[in-house]
Amino acid sequence: MPKILSIDGVSLAFGGLEVLSDISFDVNEGEIFAIIGPNGAGKTSTLNIINGFYRPKKGKVFFQGTDITHLQADKRAALGLGRTFQNIALYHGMSVLDNIKLGAHSHLKTGLISGLWYWGAAHKEEMALRKEIEKDIIDFLEIESIRNQSVSTLAYGLQKRVELARALAMRPKVLLMDEPVAGMNAEETEDMARFILDIKEERNITIVLIEHDMKMIMDISDRVLVLNFGYKLTQGSPREVQKHPDVIKAYLGQKKG
Amino acid sequence: MDIFLQLIASGLLVGGIYALIALGFVLIYKATNIINFATGEFMMIGAYIFYSLTVYLKLSPYAGFPLVIVCAALLGTLVERLILRHMLGQPNISIIMVTIGLSSILLGIAEIIWGSDFRSLPPLFPRKPIIIGEVVLRSNLFYGFLMAIAVVVIFMLLFKYAKIGVAMRATANDQMAAFSMGINVKTMFTISWAFGTIAASLGGIIIGNIGGVQPTLGHIGLKIFPIVILGGLDSVGGAVLGGFIVGIVENLAGGYLDPYFHGGVKDLAPFVVLILILLIKPYGLFGTKEIERL
Known part of the structure; x- marks a missing residue:
């Protein structure tokens, strides 16, 4: 190898x-x-x-x-190089889905201006990303039922799983x-x-x-x-x-x- | 009743303008955890740049605003790159001392360039006062308020929806995690200083338009501390609410109590409210509680 x-x-x-x-x-x-x-x-x-x-x-x-x-x-x-932390480093104000999407942050190509207004290309890209996250990450890690919950309400084990999901979203x-x-x-x-x-x-x-x-x-x-x-x-x-x-x-x- | 409504209304207007300046403070604190004691001086410099552009260079205010935004962004970027970048990892108290030093330096520079005389900005808004029912509002205050709120709303939308805003929030929340997700944390620091300076400068123009421009204009920055501590140092929404509370408290105290005490209560009142709130909520109304998990 x-x-x-x-x-x-x-x-x-x-x-x-x-x-x-x-x-x-x-x-x-x-x-x-x-x-x-x-x-x-x-x-x-x-x-x-x-x-x-x-x-x-x-x-x-x-x-x-x-x-x-x-x-x-x-x-x-x-x-x-993806990373998860010993002390959970999730963004507590945000939902599970938003936390995971943040992991894919660096893969979004649309820049400041179009990203700012959320139109056209940015919107399309966001939808594609969302589909990928739903299928490859949320279903995979079995966190469908909590995807819209705020992370701070989740049990410890689930938070760890969301952190893993976010790291996976970085591909x-x-x-x-x-x-x-x-x-x-x-x-x-x-x-x-x-x-x-x-x-x-x-x-x-x-x-x-x-x-x-x-x-x-x-x-x-x-x-x-x-x-x-x-x-x-x-x-x-x-x-x-x-x-x-x-x-x-x-x-x-x-x-x- | 009339006087009460009048005081509340003008308190709200002043509060909206305070909110903008407080935002200039919060934007920097949120991403970098630096308490910027030079916020007031950033305001003052912004007002002077606007003065120079419109009076010396005779530009129209419409050209003046975007140019001030550009200059403020440059100033914020320079301060971060040349000074604060080198302080990364130093104790917080040293960094605070640097911002205090910076405020003195900016004050000195302003006196050297523009002198200590009082200057008036060219009129920006229609002079006619706004009359709603029995309440009369000064036009400078009213339009200044509208402008301040518009800028605050733009910043809030940016923070919430734009990719860059999301990256800034992520940086503010946890720098290590932000780094590990491919966010360039150092760039975010620079951007937050640029944004913070822009917000403070625009606030400075609005204040300067109401009361004139002097090197000591920045002393209003001191009022920002009760506002941001009240709202919670890192909360944009808290800064806005804190601005309104301080604006209203100040006006009510000034209107009702100052006549009995030969003045001074107006400036004191916000700090009394601050102490009371901190006794009950030590992290401010909306501040993040620091939890260390080991």
Whole structure:
């Protein structure tokens, strides 16, 4: 499988605090790549480096073979790097549908003037977009019944699903997901895991995800990267990683003596 | 009863004009979270530019307005790109100090260029007062109000429907999420400064047309704080309502209480109302409550 994303020797520091030290890994096209590690291991920082919220002190980030280390986050999003957040980042005053449409924002071609008056081309484009969203996203994620509700009235699990819908509306090639099932109950977790698998299989979208739910990680991911205190501990299939002595040590601590 | 209606009516008109200036403040705060203490000076500069165009260059007001809009957009863009862009990520208090410094600089520049004399703008509107029933409204105030409300409505529609408005709202709501959806947040900052400066400048022309132009015109900007804090710093609708409340309270207090206290109550009253409302609703009437989820 060709690699779609490469992190090459990335280091990141906030002042004197070293957050990531010389991290390198590749993500293959069409796989589910999980990043795990104890709290403070640098998982979210790694995602932030990939989608451009942070600039690495050292090292490079490649997307489809091009160096994107110096691109601003919005440009990377336009290239096809989608993102969901650990703390839900939806627009609370707006309806579910409007939130999702906002995700498709960068695909609307009509500019300021025509967009301003909502006529002709802008209107047609909006209708086409709406159709696509209805079919490929709302039906797919089974949120038909709530599409016109305001997001702030929704249950937590549903909000997470709407956030995923918005990220999908961007038509990403790679989707970066920060703790997609954190705080969900068993049923919601199962639904989300199923959606993630479907996104990978039906749309061939590569997924990079951070998660603490080990059962889910082991069930759905193709490869797992383990970070600890900003260092790369190991990387491999879920089975290999689970048995790795350093991983057990990092998670459970070491017996004294 | 007559005097009451009269005070309410002129309060409403003044309030509409305040709403426009408050909008200039809110547009910037909403997208960038910067409290712009130079809003009043942006008004004053806008009024002086209009004065120069119509008096020195003898242009008609119809040419003056669009030119002021262009100049204001340029001024806002320059201030953002040259000064505030470099303050990104600095503590809020430093950024506020920068805007306070900016207000002094603009005041100084205005005194250097135009002097501190009082100037009158050329008449913009018909002189005949508007009479509705027993209420008499000054024509400057009445037409100024109509203009201010028209500009506010345009901005509100822009915010609600245009792609750029939606992108600005998204930026205001959550910068990280906006970035991750392909919105160029830095461009949105520049645009919001341009918009905010345009709104303040137009407000400055309307105020200057009523009371004349002086470098200290910007002090009216101080009244904007009770208005925007009352409405909630980031709410456009709240700014409009806050404008009306302050306009009416100020007029009623001025009309009924000033005769007993040798004046001054008019300026004090909005702040009393402000404190009362903040005691009950600390985020203003329509402000976003800050919720940090960890």
